[in-house]
Each structure stands twice: as C-alpha cells, then as structure tokens.
Amino acid sequence: MPNQQTRDNTVLEQEVVQRIAHLRLRARRAVEGLRSGIHRSPHRGASVIFAEHREYRPGDDLRLLDWRAFARSDRHTIKRFEQETHLRAHLLLDVSASMRFDGGEPATDKLGYAATLLAAMAFILLGQGDAVGALALTGSVHEVLPARARPGQLDAILALLERAPEHPDRTDLEVALAACAERVGRRGLVVLASDLLDMSVTALDPLTRLRALGHDVIVLHVMHPHELDFPFHERARFADPESGETMDSDPDAVREAYKAELSAFLVGARQRCTAAGARYVLARSDAPPQEAVAEAVTPKARRAWA
Amino acid sequence: MGLEAPLALLGLLGALLPWLAHRIRRRDLQPRPLPTFALLLRAEARKRRSRGITDLLLLLLRIAIVIVGTLALTAPFVTARLTFGDGTVASAAIVIDDSMSMTREERGDSLLAQALERTRQALASLPAGSEVALIAAGEHPRVLVRRTNDLRAVELALSALPTGSMRGSNLRAALGLAAQQLQGARHPTLRLLVLSDFAAHAKLRPEDVKLDGIQVRLERVGSAAPATNLWFAGLQAVPDPTVKGQSSLSIELVADGDVAGKVPISVQSGGREVARAEVAINARRGHALVHVPEPAPDADPTGLVRIETVDALDADNVAGVMLRSSDALQVMLVNGDPHPASSRDELYYAQNALRLAPETQGAFALRTVDASGLAKYELGQTDVIVLANAPVPDPVIAERLVRFVRQGGGLIVAGGEQVDARAYNARLGEALPCRIRSRTLGEPVAFVEPPSPGLLPPGPSGLAQVRTRGRLLLECDGDAPLRFADGAPALAIAQRGSGHSALLATTLDADWTDLPLRPGYLPLLAQVVRRVANAVTSVRGPVTAGAPLTLGVPPHASSIEVVAPDGERYRFDGVSGKPSVQLTHTERPGPYRMLAQSARGALAEVPRGAFVVTPPQGESDLTPTPDVERWPERERDHNEVALIRRSLAPHLLLLFALLALAEGVARLWKR
Numbered sequence: 003m004p005n006q007q008t009r010d011n012t013v014l015e016q017e018v019v020q021r022i023a024h025l026r027l028r029a030r031r032a033v034e035g036l037r038s039g040i041h042r043s044p045h046r047g048a049s050v051i052f053a054e055h056r057e058y059r060p061g062d063d064l065r066l067l068d069w070r071a072f073a074r075s076d077r078h079t080i081k082r083f084e085q086e087t088h089l090r091a092h093l094l095l096d097v098s099a100s101m102r103f104d105g106g107e108p109a110t111d112k113l114g115y116a117a118t119l120l121a122a123m124a125f126i127l128l129g130q131g132d133a134v135g136a137l138a139l140t141g142s143v144h145e146v147l148p149a150r151a152r153p154g155q156l157d158a159i160l161a162l163l164e165r166a167p168e169h170p171d172r173t174d175l176e177v178a179l180a181a182c183a184e185r186v187g188r189r190g191l192v193v194l195a196s197d198l199l200d201m202s203v204t205a206l207d208p209l210t211r212l213r214a215l216g217h218d219v220i221v222l223h224v225m226h227p228h229e230l231d232f233p234f235h236e237r238a239r240f241a242d243p244e245s246g247e248t249m250d251s252d253p254d255a256v257r258e259a260y261k262a263e264l265s266a267f268l269v270g271a272r273q274r275c276t277a278a279g280a281r282y283v284l285a286r287s288d289a290p291p292q293e294a295v296a297e298a299v300t301p302k303a304r305r306a307w308a
Numbered sequence: 309m310g311l312e313a314p315l316a317l318l319g320l321l322g323a324l325l326p327w328l329a330h331r332i333r334r335r336d337l338q339p340r341p342l343p344t345f346a347l348l349l350r351a352e353a354r355k356r357r358s359r360g361i362t363d364l365l366l367l368l369l370r371i372a373i374v375i376v377g378t379l380a381l382t383a384p385f386v387t388a389r390l391t392f393g394d395g396t397v398a399s400a401a402i403v404i405d406d407s408m409s410m411t412r413e414e415r416g417d418s419l420l421a422q423a424l425e426r427t428r429q430a431l432a433s434l435p436a437g438s439e440v441a442l443i444a445a446g447e448h449p450r451v452l453v454r455r456t457n458d459l460r461a462v463e464l465a466l467s468a469l470p471t472g473s474m475r476g477s478n479l480r481a482a483l484g485l486a487a488q489q490l491q492g493a494r495h496p497t498l499r500l501l502v503l504s505d506f507a508a509h510a511k512l513r514p515e516d517v518k519l520d521g522i523q524v525r526l527e528r529v530g531s532a533a534p535a536t537n538l539w540f541a542g543l544q545a546v547p548d549p550t551v552k553g554q555s556s557l558s559i560e561l562v563a564d565g566d567v568a569g570k571v572p573i574s575v576q577s578g579g580r581e582v583a584r585a586e587v588a589i590n591a592r593r594g595h596a597l598v599h600v601p602e603p604a605p606d607a608d609p610t611g612l613v614r615i616e617t618v619d620a621l622d623a624d625n626v627a628g629v630m631l632r633s634s635d636a637l638q639v640m641l642v643n644g645d646p647h648p649a650s651s652r653d654e655l656y657y658a659q660n661a662l663r664l665a666p667e668t669q670g671a672f673a674l675r676t677v678d679a680s681g682l683a684k685y686e687l688g689q690t691d692v693i694v695l696a697n698a699p700v701p702d703p704v705i706a707e708r709l710v711r712f713v714r715q716g717g718g719l720i721v722a723g724g725e726q727v728d729a730r731a732y733n734a735r736l737g738e739a740l741p742c743r744i745r746s747r748t749l750g751e752p753v754a755f756v757e758p759p760s761p762g763l764l765p766p767g768p769s770g771l772a773q774v775r776t777r778g779r780l781l782l783e784c785d786g787d788a789p790l791r792f793a794d795g796a797p798a799l800a801i802a803q804r805g806s807g808h809s810a811l812l813a814t815t816l817d818a819d820w821t822d823l824p825l826r827p828g829y830l831p832l833l834a835q836v837v838r839r840v841a842n843a844v845t846s847v848r849g850p851v852t853a854g855a856p857l858t859l860g861v862p863p864h865a866s867s868i869e870v871v872a873p874d875g876e877r878y879r880f881d882g883v884s885g886k887p888s889v890q891l892t893h894t895e896r897p898g899p900y901r902m903l904a905q906s907a908r909g910a911l912a913e914v915p916r917g918a919f920v921v922t923p924p925q926g927e928s929d930l931t932p933t934p935d936v937e938r939w940p941e942r943e944r945d946h947n948e949v950a951l952i953r954r955s956l957a958p959h960l961l962l963l964f965a966l967l968a969l970a971e972g973v974a975r976l977w978k979r
Contacts (some may be wrong), residue, residue: 028493064934100343103341103342112343182765197343199346200380201344201346223381226343228342229342229343229344234340237337238337238338239337239338239339239340240339240340240341240342240345240348241339241340241341241342241345242341242342242345242346243341243342243343243345244342244343247345248339249345249348249349249352250337251348251352252978255978256348256351256352256354256355259350259351259354259355260344260347260348260351262351263347263348263350263351263354264344264347267344267347302512
C-alpha cells in the first residue's frame with residue numbers, strides 16, 4: 003500500500019512532505035486575489051435561526067441565557083439555535099492511469115495539475131471555514147478523507163492529493179461517481195478533476211444524481227496539450243496507458259480525423275456536464291492553474307457555494 | 309529480346325527493399341502512450357480504408373521503381389526486322405498510288421489506307437536523320453512533302469491525304485518526280501518505295517523502275533488476283549424524238565471477271581429516282597436503253613446512274629449524265645405576228661431552222677412568247693431574244709431589253725410590218741446596231757453572195773437567188789456582214805455594252821422574202837444567234853476526275869458555287885470581271901452544277917453551267933501487272949537481312965521517371 007510505504011520510509015516521507023509544501027505553495031499562488039469578498043455573511047460559524055429552549059447547565063455560555071424567559075418563568079433557560087452547517091465540499095480526483103500522462107514533460111503532468119487545482123479549491127474553501135473532504139477515484143473510490151473544517155484539514159487534503167496512489171484501473175466514471183454520491187451525503191459542493199476519458203455514454207450520468215442530492219458540481223476537465231494539439235509527425239506506435247493496447251499510426255495522415263474526434267469528445271463532455279447542471283471548465287495542463295481556478299470561481303460559480 | 313548486361317538483373321532483389329524497409333520500420337517503432345488512444349482509434353478507423361489503398365499503391369510503386377530501374381540497367385534490347393531499308397541513314401522517296409483503283413477494299417480497309425499504314429511502317433524503319441520525300445501517284449502526280457528529315461511533317465501529310473480520290477494513275481510520272489526529289493540528297497544511300505496495286509492500266513514497264521543509283525522497291529498493296537468489277541463503258545442521254553419531254557438514256561456496262569445474268573441499275577434526277585432497269589451481261593458487256601423524263605429548263609439538268617450491285621470497286625458504280633443538254637443556248641422567240649396556221653406563223657421557219665441546227669456547235673433551247681407577254685419573263689435565264697416582226701415594246705420593257713443587251717445579252721430584231729422605225733429608234737436605239745430609216749416594199753432584190761467570212765459555212769447558200777420585196781432601210785456606221793445587191797445593209801451585227809445585237813432588214817418568215825426557203829437560211833440564222841449570244845459555255849464534254857477545270861464566269865455573277873455530286877459546295881467570291889475561275893476539286897465522279905449569284909440576286913442555276921466528271925478511263929480495269937515486285941533486283945539483295953537491335957533502356961528510363969513522379973504524387977496525396 004502506498005500509504006504504508008510512505009509511513010515506513012522516512013526518505014520517501016520527507017519527499018512527500020516537500021511535495022506537499024510545493025503543492026501548498028502552488029495552491030496558494032493559484033488562489034491569490036480570489037479570496038476577498040467570497041463570503042457575504044457576517045455570522046461566520048453561528049446561526050441566527052432559533053430552534054428551542056433548554057435548561058441551563060453549568061458551563062453554558064451565559065450569553066445564551068434567555069433573560070426574558072427567566073423573567074416570565076423564573077427558570078434559567080438557554081436559547082438554542084439551529085446548528086450552523088458549514089458548506090461541505092468534496093474534491094474528487096481521478097487517479098486513473100490516463101491521468102499519469104505528462105507527454106515527457108513533468109511540468110505538464112495531468113495528475114499533478116489536477117491535484118493543484120483541487121488543492122487551490124481546498125485552500126479557498128477551508129479559508130472561509132467550510133468543511134472540505136477529498137476522494138481519489140478510478141473505477142471505484144480508493145481513498146477518502148471526510149469533510150472537515152478543522153485547522154489540520156488542509157494538510158491532510160494536500161497529503162492525499164499529492165500521494166494519490168497510482169492505479170492501473172481503467173477509468174469508470176459512472177461507477178466511481180455513483181460511489182462518491184453515496185459518500186458525500188447531504189447538500190454541498192462537489193469538485194471533480196478528471197480527464198473524463200471514459201467513452202461510455204453514461205459515464206457522467208451520476209452528475210445528475212449529485213445535483214438531485216442538492217450538490218453543486220464543478221467539473222475540471224484536465225487535458226494534456228499533446229492530447230489537444232496532437233503535435234506528432236513521425237510514424238509511431240501509440241499505446242493506451244490504461245489498456246496497454248497499441249496501434250501503429252501516421253500522425254500526419256490521421257491528424258484531421260483525430261482532431262475531429264477530439265472536438266466531438268470535448269463538445270460532448272461539455273454538453274453532458276451542462277445538461278446535468280454541472281459547471282464545466284476545460285483546463286490545459288500547461289496553462290497557469292489560476293486561470294482554471296478563476297474560471298471555476300467566477301461570480302456565477304461562487305454564488306453556488308458562498 | 310535480349311539483355312546487354314544480364315548481371316544487373318541481380319538488382320531485382322532490390323525490389324524487396326521497399327517491403328523490407330516497411331517491415332523494419334514497423335518493428336523499430338517505439339510505443340508512445342496517448343491517453344486519448346480511443347479517439348485516435350476512431351480516427352484511424354475513419355481513415356483506414358483510403359489510407360490502406362494509398363499505402364498499397366505506394367508500396368507497389370516503389371517496387372515497380374526498383375524493378376524498372378534495374379531492368380533499365382540491364383540495357384535490354386529487341387531485335388527488329390526492318391520493313392524498309394537496312395537500318396542505315398538514307399534519303400528515301402515514297403510513292404503512294406492514290407488513284408481510284410486504290411479505293412478498292414480488302415480485309416475491311418481500302419488499299420490506299422493500307423498503303424498509308426505501310427508508309428508509316430516504312431517511316432518507322434528509317435533511322436533518325438534520314439530524309440524522306442512523299443509523292444502521290446494519282447493523276448496528276450504531285451509531291452506531297454519535299455525531301456525532309458522532319459518525319460513528323462511526313463506523318464502529317466499522310467494524315468491529310470484524301471482517301472476517296474478518283475484520280476487516274478500515273479506511276480511513271482510519279483517515279484520521275486521521286487527521282488527528282490532524290491537528286492542532291494544529303495545521304496549516299498538513296499531508296500525508293502512504290503506502293504500501288506500495280507493494275508495493268510498503269511502501264512508500268514520494267515525499264516521505268518531502273519533508276520540510276522536508287523534502290524527501288526515495289527510493293528503491291530492488296531491481292532494480285534483479278535477481282536470482279538463492273539463499270540460504265542458508255543452513258544449518253546439524248547432527247548427522245550418520239551415523246552416530247554422525254555430523254556433516252558443509253559447505258560453500256562463492262563464486266564471484268566465472272567459476271568453473268570442481269571445487273572440492276574437506277575437513275576436519279578433532282579434527288580429522286582426516275583427510272584430503274586436491268587442490264588443483261590453477255591460476253592462481259594451489256595447494253596440498255598432507258599427512258600427518263602427530261603428535266604425542266606430551269607431545273608437541275610443532271611442525272612445520276614448507279615449500278616446496284618456489289619463488286620470490287622464501288623467508286624465506278626456511279627456515273628453522272630446530262631439528261632438535258634446543258635450547253636444549249638436559251639433562245640426566246642418573240643412572235644410579232646402569230647397565226648393559227650402554223651405554216652403562216654411568223655416563227656414557223658425560224659423555229660424549225662433552230663431545232664434542226666446541228667448540235668455539234670451547241671443546241672438551242674427555244675421558248676416562244678407573244679409580244680404582249682414579254683413582260684412576264686425573267687430575261688436573266690435567256691441568252692438571246694429574237695423580236696420577229698414585233699411591235700416596239702412599251703418603254704418599261706424596252707428599257708429592260710436595252711439593259712439586257714448592255715449587260716451581256718443578245719438581241720436580234722427582224723423586220724416586218726409591225727416594225728415602226730421611229731418607235732424602234734426611240735426606244736431600242738441604244739441596243740440596235742443601226743438606225744432604221746424606214747420600211748419599204750418594192751422590186752425584189754437579192755443578197756450579195758458570198759457574205760462576210762464566217763457567217764456561213766463554205767458552199768452554195770442560195771443567197772444570190774433570194775428575192776426580197778419588203779425590207780427595212782438601215783443606216784449603219786460599220787460594216788454589214790450581209791448586204792442586198794443594191795448595197796444596202798441586209799444584216800448588221802454590233803456590240804452594245806457587254807452584249808451584241810443584230811438587225812435583219814427583212815422578215816424571218818416568207819412574208820417579205822423567200823430567204824427561209826433557201827438552203828442558207830438555216831446556217832445563217834443559227835450562226836447569227838450564236839454570234840449575238842454572249843454565252844459562256846463552262847465545260848464541253850465529260851471531265852476526267854482529278855483534272856483541274858477552267859470554268860467561265862457568267863456575266864453579272866459576283867460569286868459562283870459549284871455543287872459536287874456528294875453535295876459539297878466550292879465557292880468562288882469576287883469573280884465579277886474575271887473571265888474564268890479554276891476548279892481543282894474534281895475528284896468525285898458524277899454531275900456537277902454551277903450556281904451563280906449576282907450582286908443583288910439569289911443563287912441561280914447557271915445555264916450551261918452543269919458538267920459531268922467521269923471516272924478515269926481504265927481505272928476500273930483491275931487486272932494486275934504480274935511479278936512487278938521482282939523487277940528491281942538490287943533492292944531484293946539489299947533487303948534479304950535487315951535485323952537491328954533497338955534499345956529499350958530509354959523507354960524504361962522514361963517509365964522510371966514517370967513512376968517516380970507518381971510515387972511523389974501518391975506520397976503527397978497520403979499526407
């Protein structure tokens with residue numbers, strides 16, 4: 003298990019710590035300038051909706067004593083308010099083999115880029131006191147970090163995102179998202195970072211279910227520039243990172259057809275996300291992450307989870 | 309076929325190179341991960357079919373390039389047997405017989421077409437740098453291409469040579485032309501190739517082909533076996549004396565070969581069949597007499613007679629004939645004193661005299677009209693107008709008559725009681741040769757004999773015995789060809805404008821004179837009519853096919869069209885003022901018509917303009933001259949062995965370049 007290996011190996015643990023720090027730095031840079039004005043409510047952490055009275059018990063906050071009730075009934079009662087629920091956000095990271103693609107340029111690694119985007123989102127959400135959890139998924143859910151708003155939650159999330167295990171599974175978004183829908187529970191925010199390379203027509207159907215559960219959904223569609231631009235010229239043997247299948251192809255000969263297929267795929271992904279009520283953001287892994295984050299937290303998006 | 313460098317065939321192993329390269333390149337490919345592999349898979353599926361064909365084509369082209377290149381390196385050659393010459397550079401003349409007998413068909417092609425093909429083979433046998441002259445041996449022989457080393461020009465001349473020529477053959481003259489062309493030739497080797505059916509009618513002799521310094525080769529085109537043929541030996545139409553408006557057509561056929569029984573023939577005139585008959589052939593000859601309607605005076609006077617059977621030579625199965633005498637002078641007789649009793653009619657003697665006139669000098673086509681009806685007729689179709697004791701025409705008609713004469717027509721005015729001297733002088737004075745002073749009746753007076761030379765044929769004419777009691781007194785400035793005994797002019801002829809007019813001082817009938825009863829009357833009247841007629845007789849007698857022809861230009865014509873038997877029209881514009889034009893397109897046997905157009909008028913049939921072109925005499929006789937190929941002995945020695953090697957490498961290199969080009973195009977296409 004990667005987690006066990008990390009704990010057992012100090013050198014590796016040290017590397018992970020450094021990578022987490024790097025991720026934190028990148029996430030912080032990504033959200034600079036985006037945080038101010040996110041929250042409009044002055045009642046952070048407290049509710050204004052009255053729920054019930056109960057008898058005073060020593061230790062209760064005297065500020066919560068209902069003096070009017072004491073005057074009427076000569077009993078010390080405490081005013082109880084409906085529990086204020088912080089926004090519960092869940093960050094879903096696709097860790098399938100196709101997300102490991104960097105095209106020979108580590109700086110454009112899709113998985114790292116997706117982790118950065120989600121870390122930035124966590125940074126923002128935790129900064130405004132929301133509870134944030136994280137899940138790593140491929141054909142199923144592999145790691146789960148429950149949503150919390152505690153101070154150490156950011157480190158925990160960053161650690162999960164950075165050490166996201168490598169799974170050779172094929173992407174099965176339908177199954178994975180359905181499993182996530184079971185776990186994320188009540189109304190909240192779900193942010194999915196994936197390359198959506200699951201060609202099944204029902205792959206994104208669970209997004210509809212998430213919306214039905216009251217979640218706001220943001221889909222960060224992470225694509226590598228090699229996938230988008232197809233900058234190959236020499237005849238090559240292309241391989242599917244998930245299935246291992248190979249095929250000899252002349253890039254120049256199939257370029258036009260490939261781009262037509264790619265365009266249809268991207269349009270289809272956007273349409274299916276939009277139809278499910280999710281917000282769709284296409285993110286190139288060689289582009290600055292703040293652009294994708296900014297697009298995700300535009301006023302329209304922010305209204306959903308502010 | 310052989311190879312100069314057979315070891316180079318090992319290079320064929322190189323044909324495996326493209327395939328091996330293809331395999332090695334596939335094996336060396338390194339896997340390249342691509343997450344969007346599924347999209348690439350779909351794109352491949354979309355492009356696979358067309359790209360598969362392109363790949364296969366590329367592979368085949370590359371293999372072909374290697375094979376062709378290797379074969380070119382082996383220097384392959386073929387051994388060719390030359391059909392003309394021995395492969396050395398030479399100056400050559402090729403004589404092609406394009407006479408009518410060469411239109412005979414054998415094995416689905418005419419002999420002339422076979423000769424042309426043989427000429428192309430001979431040209432292909434000559435090495436580069438050789439000179440060639442091309443001569444056509446049909447009458448009249450002509451040089452089609454002067455001696456040149458531009459064999460392409462010779463090819464073009466071959467293509468332009470008409471294949472339906474109906475010329476006679478004149479091989480001897482053609483050989484002379486060929487020898488002339490080879491004089492001063494650039495190369496020492498001189499060759500002459502003669503392509504003909506060598507029919508006996510060409511009358512070629514062995515000594516004709518002995519030309520100093522020239523290697524002569526005679527090649528017979530077609531089989532040497534005599535072929536069955538039928539042709540016209542004689543064809544003539546004459547007016548049927550027993551039925552008015554009918555012509556008798558005499559047809560004589562000759563058969564060469566085994567022909568027995570009856571041969572069907574048909575006669576066409578004016579575009580429709582007018583008669584059909586059968587000619588019985590006995591002892592290789594047959595004769596038939598066919599009656600056909602005579603064409604109207606203003607209609608096409610020609611007819612077409614066709615042998616309706618299949619024989620060796622189709623070209624001589626058609627012949628043209630003049631169904632109505634085309635060269636007859638069109639004479640309009642204006643009767644000033646008609647009479648119910650024909651013997652007392654004003655024109656009784658004149659009509660008979662002109663009808664009985666001998667046709668050796670041209671016949672007369674007569675039309676008789678009353679003086680009052682003259683206005684109804686178009687004068688342009690008439691050569692001569694005779695006013696016989698006619699009252700002077702009204703001013704409009706008189707003006708037309710004057711214009712008719714000045715534009716080339718002929719006018720004869722004969723005296724009589726109806727002739728008013730003053731009125732004639734006033735209205736027709738410009739057209740008359742003399743002034744008419746008065747009309748007188750008195751003591752009979754005779755003519756002076758003999759008259760002017762040329763007016764009558766030699767011999768007694770009886771003019772001295774003529775007694776004339778009534779006459780017109782004429783005042784003539786010039787000489788009169790015939791005078792009365794008292795010296796007064798009896799006949800005056802003069803030119804007026806482009807035409808001529810004559811004035812006879814007495815009557816044409818026997819009213820004033822007994823001239824019509826004298827033997828000199830008939831030749832005198834016929835000769836006067838001919839002298840005033842400014843008739844242009846285009847062609848007399850049949851014309852041999854291919855012979856150039858001089859056609860007289862009718863007066864007033866601004867352009868001429870000649871209509872050939874096959875409907876082809878040859879036009880001559882701007883002929884006004886020219887005496888004649890030259891027609892060279894007379895290859896087609898049959899009737900030809902001439903149409904003329906004046907500056908203002910429409911095209912109209914020219915009187916005496918039609919003529920008949922007959923196939924060349926003797927061309928129908930296809931009897932071959934035996935053993936003609938053996939006459940030139942030297943050429944036989946020179947052509948016993950004529951094998952050459954022809955390298956195929958240039959062709960292969962060209963193919964190599966084309967394949968390389970195609971490979972480049974296919975590669976671009978694939979991209």
